[in-house]
Amino acid sequence: MTATVERATRMLAIQAALVVAAIHLIWALPQLSVSLLFNPVEDSRPFLFVPAAFVLVAIAAALFRGYRYRRLSALGGGTLAALLVGYLLVTPDPIGSLAGDPLAAVSKLAEVVGIVVFAGLYYFHHPDRYGSPIPDDAAARDQ
Secondary structure (H helix, E strand, C coil): HHHHHHHHHHHHHHHHHHHHHHHHHHHHHHHHHCHHHHHHCCCCCHHHHHHHHHHHHHHHHHHHCCCCCHHHHHHHHHHHHHHHHHHHHHCCCCCHHHCCCHHHHHHHHHHHHHHHHHHHHHHHHHCCCCCCCCCCHHHHHHC
């Protein structure tokens, strides 16, 4: 039963990370230009969203490959939390902004879900082991 819950939590974390990464890339890529590198920048969010999205994609790929480390879970949850807190700090009226921008609302919902499931993965991944205390399918068949 624990293996099933851990697997479902891992899949939900992968999906949340990929949804947030996709939404941030959809928003940031059209706003990037080379001229912004040489002129003063009013809005630095595109330059922060692209690396954050790449980090989230890398975390999702590592989780998909079966890496079960607490540091990976902490990095995923921390990245999502940084994006959520940054939005709350930068936006003067977050509730009104979310009501007017459905893409941002989906992103913030996925970030909250991602923070919760990455916290669950942090709980499942034991700190004294290199991987999960839950055996994977191949190890369970060999025994």
